[in-house]
Every structure is written in C-alpha cells, then in structure tokens.
Amino acid sequence: MSGLDWGVLGLTLAIIILYGIYRSRGSRSMDDYLLAGNSLPWYHVCLSVMATQASAITFLSAPGQGFSDGMRFVQFYFGLPLAMVVLSITFVPIFHRLKVYTAYEYLEGRFDGRVRSFTAILFLISRGLSTGISIYAPAIILSTILGWNIYWTNLIMGGIVLVYTVSGGTRAISHTHLQQMLIVTGAMAVAGYMTVHLLPDGVGFGDALQVAGKAGRLNLLDFKFDPNSRYNIWSGLIGGFFLQLSYFGTDQSQVGRYLTGQSVGQSRLGLLMNGMLKVPMQFLIILVGVLVFVFYQFRESPVFFNTQETDKLKQSVYATDYNLLEIKHGLLTTERQKGVVNLQQALNSDNETEVEAARTQLQQADEAIKENRGAVVKLIQKNNPAADTNDTNYVFLRFVLDYLPHGLIGLLIAVIFSASMGSIAAAYNSLASTTIVDIYKRSFRPDASDGHYVAASRWATAGWGVFCIIVAQFANRMGNMIEAVNILGSLFYGVILGIFVVAFYFKTIGARATFFAALLAEALVILCWQLELTAFLWLNVIGCVLVVGLAWGIQQITVNSEQRTTNSE
Amino acid sequence: MDYNPREFPPFVKTWPQLYGVVLGALVVEIVLFYVLMRLFS
Numbered sequence: 001m002s003g004l005d006w007g008v009l010g011l012t013l014a015i016i017i018l019y020g021i022y023r024s025r026g027s028r029s030m031d032d033y034l035l036a037g038n039s040l041p042w043y044h045v046c047l048s049v050m051a052t053q054a055s056a057i058t059f060l061s062a063p064g065q066g067f068s069d070g071m072r073f074v075q076f077y078f079g080l081p082l083a084m085v086v087l088s089i090t091f092v093p094i095f096h097r098l099k100v101y102t103a104y105e106y107l108e109g110r111f112d113g114r115v116r117s118f119t120a121i122l123f124l125i126s127r128g129l130s131t132g133i134s135i136y137a138p139a140i141i142l143s144t145i146l147g148w149n150i151y152w153t154n155l156i157m158g159g160i161v162l163v164y165t166v167s168g169g170t171r172a173i174s175h176t177h178l179q180q181m182l183i184v185t186g187a188m189a190v191a192g193y194m195t196v197h198l199l200p201d202g203v204g205f206g207d208a209l210q211v212a213g214k215a216g217r218l219n220l221l222d223f224k225f226d227p228n229s230r231y232n233i234w235s236g237l238i239g240g241f242f243l244q245l246s247y248f249g250t251d252q253s254q255v256g257r258y259l260t261g262q263s264v265g266q267s268r269l270g271l272l273m274n275g276m277l278k279v280p281m282q283f284l285i286i287l288v289g290v291l292v293f294v295f296y297q298f299r300e301s302p303v304f305f306n307t308q309e310t311d312k313l314k315q316s317v318y319a320t321d322y323n324l325l326e327i328k329h330g331l332l333t334t335e336r337q338k339g340v341v342n343l344q345q346a347l348n349s350d351n352e353t354e355v356e357a358a359r360t361q362l363q364q365a366d367e368a369i370k371e372n373r374g375a376v377v378k379l380i381q382k383n384n385p386a387a388d389t390n391d392t393n394y395v396f397l398r399f400v401l402d403y404l405p406h407g408l409i410g411l412l413i414a415v416i417f418s419a420s421m422g423s424i425a426a427a428y429n430s431l432a433s434t435t436i437v438d439i440y441k442r443s444f445r446p447d448a449s450d451g452h453y454v455a456a457s458r459w460a461t462a463g464w465g466v467f468c469i470i471v472a473q474f475a476n477r478m479g480n481m482i483e484a485v486n487i488l489g490s491l492f493y494g495v496i497l498g499i500f501v502v503a504f505y506f507k508t509i510g511a512r513a514t515f516f517a518a519l520l521a522e523a524l525v526i527l528c529w530q531l532e533l534t535a536f537l538w539l540n541v542i543g544c545v546l547v548v549g550l551a552w553g554i555q556q557i558t559v560n561s562e563q564r565t566t567n568s569e
Numbered sequence: 570m571d572y573n574p575r576e577f578p579p580f581v582k583t584w585p586q587l588y589g590v591v592l593g594a595l596v597v598e599i600v601l602f603y604v605l606m607r608l609f610s
Contacts, residue, residue, distance in 0.1 A: 042576075071602075074602070078595065078599070081591050081592060081594065081595040082592070082595070084591060085588045085591055085592060088584070088588070089584075089588075209605075209609050210609055212609065213606075213608070213609025213610050214609075214610075216610075218605060218606050218609050218610065219606065220602040220603070220605060220606045221599065221602055221603055221606055233599075263576070265576035266576065268584070269576060269578075269587075272587055272588070272591050275591045275594075275595075276590075276591055276594050279595065279598050280598065283598075283602075
C-alpha cells in the first residue's frame with residue numbers, strides 16, 4: 001500500500017468515527033440508547049439492516065465465490081424478500097405495539113421467564129461467537145496479504161467501533177451505517193467498472209459475460225432438488241426463507257435496527273426496500289468476482305491466491321516440486337489464454353462449431369489448471385498441515401492489490417473496514433441490549449433507574465467488545481468464512497425461530513411444552529450437523545419444524561395426562 | 570390504523586400491494602437470471 005492508500009484509508013475511517021462520535025451526543029435514556037428514540041425514517045432502517053447483514057466477509061468471500069464457483073451463490077438470498085413480507089405482516093406490528101427493547105421480551109408475556117432467558121442465551125452464544133469470527137475473518141486476510149500483525153489487526157478491527165458504539169449506542173450506529181453503505185456501494189461500483197476497464201482491448205462487458213457463460217460461471221439458477229446441494233433455488237427459497245426469517249425476526253442485531261423506525265410503517269418500508277434491493281446487490285457483488293475470473297482468463301493468475309502459503313513453500317524442502325508446478329501452471333495459463341482468444345474470435349464470427357471447439361479447449365485448460373492447483377494444495381498441506389488450503393477469500397483482495405490503481409486500493413481496504421464496523425457495531429449493541437434487558441434487568445436489578453441501565457448498557461457493550469476480540473484472537477481455520485458464520489447461525493436460528501412461530505401461531509401451546517421442545521430440538525439440530533445429514537441451510541428448517549412439532553406433541557401429552565389425572569380424581 | 574397512508578411510495582396505496590411489488594420483483598429477478606443464464610451459456 002502506498003502513502004496515498006494509507007491516506008484514503010485513514011481519512012475514510014476518521015470521518016466515520018468522528019461522525020459516529022458527533023452523533024453520540026445526548027443518548028441519556030434507555031429509549032434513546034437502545035432504540036434511537038424510535039425516530040428514524042425508512043431509508044435509515046433499510047440501510048441499517050443492510051449494513052448489519054453485509055459484513056466485511058461479504059465483500060471478500062462473495063466475489064471469491066463468484067470467481068471459483070460462479071453466480072449460484074446468489075440463490076442463497078432468494079428467501080429474503082419472502083421473509084421481509086412475513087416479518088412486515090407479523091413481527092413488526094407486534095414488537096412495535098408491545099414497545100419492546102428486544103425480541104425476547106415478548107416471549108415472557110407469551111410464555112414465561114424461562115423460555116425468554118433460554119432464547120436470549122441461545123442468541124448470546126451464537127451472536128457472541130459469530131461476531132468473533134466476523135472480526136477474525138477479514139483481519140486474517142488483511143494481515144496475510146498486507147503483512148500486518150493478526151493480533152493488532154483483530155484489535156483494531158474489533159476495537160475501533162467501540163469508540164462510538166459505547167458512547168452513542170443505536171443512534172450513532174444507525175447514522176454511521178448510512179455513511180458506510182454509501183462508501184461501500186460507491187467503491188464496489190468503481191471496482192466493478194475497473195475490472196471491465198482492465199480487460200484487453202476489444203473485450204467489453206458483453207464479451208466478458210459471454211466468456212463467463214461459456215466457462216460455466218453464469219450458473220445463476222439450479223432447479224434440481226437436492227438436499228445435499230448447498231445452493232439451488234429450493235434451498236435458497238425454502239432454507240433461505242427460514243434462515244432470513246429467523247435472522248431478521250429473532251436476532252436482536254437486526255430486530256434492534258428496525259425497532260428504531262419512527263412508526264410501524266417506516267420499519268416495514270425499510271424492511272421491504274431491503275427485500276427489493278438485497279438480491280440485486282448480492283448479484284452485483286458476486287458478478288464482480290465473475291468479472292475477476294474473466295480478467296484472469298486473459299492473464300496469468302497466481303497458482304494459489306494466498307501467496308503467503310506459496311512463499312513458505314518456496315523456502316521449504318518442497319521448493320523444487322513447487323517450482324515445477326508453478327512452471328506448469330504458467331504453461332497451462334498460456335494455453336488457457338489461447339483458448340479464450342479462440343473463443344472470443346469464434347463468438348465474434350458467430351460460428352457455433354468453432355464456439356463449441358473453443359469452449360472445449362478452454363474447459364480442458366481449466367481442468368488441467370485445477371488439477372495442477374490440487375497438487376500445489378497437497379504440497380502446502382505436506383509442508384504445513386495447519387495451513388488454510390481454501391484461498392477463495394483471498395482472490396478479490398489479491399486482484400485489488402495487484403491490478404487496481406493506488407487510492408482505489410486504500411478505498412477498497414476502507415470498504416472492508418467499513419463493512420466490518422457496520423456489522424460489528426450492530427452485534428455489540430444487540431449483545432449489550434439482550435444482556436441488560438433480558439438478563440440483568442430481568443433477573444438481577446429490576447428496579448434501577450434509567451440512567452443506571454444506560455451506564456450498564458455501555459459497560460456491557462465494552463465487555464462484549466472485549467469478548468468478541470478475544471474469540472477473534474483464538475479463531476483459526478474455518479474454510480470459507482461467510483459459510484462458517486452462516487453454519488453457526490443455522491445451528492441456533494431454526495430453534496429460535498421455532499419458539500417465535502409457536503408464540504405467534506400456536507396459541508394453545510404453553511411455556512413448559514415450548515421450553516422442553518426447544519431444548520430437545522437444539523440437541524437434535526447439533527446432532528444432524530455433526531452427522532452431516534444435510535446441507536446446513538436445511539438445519540434452519542429442521543430446527544424450526546422440530547420445535548413446533550415437539551412442542552405440539554408435548555402439549556398434547558401433558559393435556560391428556562392432566563385430563564386423566566382429573567378424571568381419576 | 571397502525572400506519573399513515575402518506576408513508577407509501579407513490580406507486581402503491583395499500584400494504585398488500587407493496588408486498589405484491591416485493592414478491593413480484595423477486596419473480597422478475599428470477600426470470601431475468603434465467604434469461605441471462607440461457608443467453609450466455
């Protein structure tokens with residue numbers, strides 16, 4: 001990174017932090033600190049929920065997925081608009097009417113304190129751990145590629161938001177979210193434009209799409225129903241619906257965002273606009289990765305994008321083997337370049353036979369490159385069994401550093417920080433509000449003053465910040481990190497959603513049945529995951545259905561046995 | 570009434586209409602993705 005990049009990065013972060021501090025003024029009541037005084041318009045709600053969901057790994061992993069796996073990841077988001085509609089009809093009016101600070105408060109009125117506390121604890125565990133991963137994921141990539149110390153990067157990534165989150169609470173978070181989303185959207189648009197601009201002369205956006213399509217990267221839809229396939233239209237619509245409904249309906253980091261809306265209508269509008277914008281936004285982010293893939297068809301790509309691992313190989317006893325594989329990679333990429341030029345010419349001449357021949361040549365070269373890369377990965381493993389052999393998350397940043405102009409590099413690193421700050425700030429705030437409202441206030445200090453709870457919330461925010469940074473310091477290999485966060489969420493979200501579904505739609509089921517059903521369902525979901533019975537998105541469906549089914553069954557058994565006891569008396 | 574009619578965007582008048590717009594947009598996106606996929610495959 002040059003001085004210009006450091007300047008752009010420093011200036012962008014300073015503006016966000018100073019603006020956050022400026023917006024921190026006057027948060028003296030619980031309403032203001034946790035709900036921004038229910039004063040925000042719909043566009044604030046919309047951008048805030050988007051910034052909370054789009055963490056730094058979204059901007060590192062999603063283009064990486066586009067590069068290595070094509071566009072099919074976009075199907076993951078198809079359930080989101082459906083979930084926004086259900087939330088707007090059911091959850092939003094109930095939460096607003098009851099004037100709750102957290103989603104879990106509602107459960108005490110509907111069931112009892114036990115169900116409320118159990119659900120709040122499930123949330124605290126899953127959100128606390130996944131926030132640690134959300135800090136570590138971008139930090140490890142930045143530290144690897146830029147040579148920064150991982151412990152300091154974790155500390156800065158997780159600590160910088162505490163400056164305005166502790167003092168300003170929800171109001172500061174929502175205002176900085178707006179700013180962060182503007183920076184992120186603008187910078188990603190410029191990155192996409194630059195990727196097309198860097199393609200060889202005579203290759204435009206349309207040609208890039210042709211090449212991507214022929215290389216199988218525009219695999220946007222897969223209609224085949226396969227429970228073990230991670231991304232297809234059914235897992236996206238059904239599994240994604242349950243995951244998003246659970247995430248937005250029962251995860252306090254999101255509930256806390258739309259409760260800031262100045263009315264039911266404004267909260268609804270914010271969520272529905274998110275439902276309309278999310279799929280196109282993800283499409284464009286993944287498309288940047290696909291364009292990077294096309295770019296590397298015309299140039300030599302690194303044999304492995306995490307160059308720190310290959311540098312280690314060069315210093316090891318496997319150096320000779322690696323050098324041979326690297327030379328072979330160079331020859332194969334030259335072959336691929338010939339293939340893509342032939343394809344380009346065939347497409348221009350509109351000759352189907354030639355297009356098919358060129359496509360086959362390109363695919364064969366691609367397969368050979370993959371095979372050669374597999375051999376490099378095996379060497380990396382031999383040299384360092386603890387090495388991260390998944391380089392998907394490194395693809396985009398490597399491209400940015402190697403090919404984009406100075407200034408834009410700094411801006412894109414700032415994007416990673418901004419996105420990270422947006423989601424981490426919301427997570428700290430939600431962890432603090434749940435700890436104070438659902439645990440501390442309910443079980444330890446029910447009658448303290450408003451000022452006391454605001455002070456306690458500030459301490460809780462700082463405490464959770466420290467906890468998440470510690471988790472980040474101990475996190476290590478997790479494969480693709482966006483998936484690691486989603487898998488962790490799927491282990492708990494289905495059960496939490498099941499509890500809320502019983503609460504909203506099954507009025508005859510009581511607290512005891514729901515509590516034991518939730519306990520049992522959580523154990524079964526973890527078992528399903530351990531035994532790898534299905535792709536992780538389906539765990540959300542399984543968890544939810546299990547809670548509803550088991551609660552209904554336990555309720556029937558309890559009612560029948562109570563009736564028998566009454567009759568025998 | 571839990572909302573102000575003036576809160577709606579200009580092209581809709583009721584919540585069900587807005588829900589329809591959101592779900593309709595998803596359907597349109599899926600159709601466009603299908604067309605894009607077929608066109609360039």
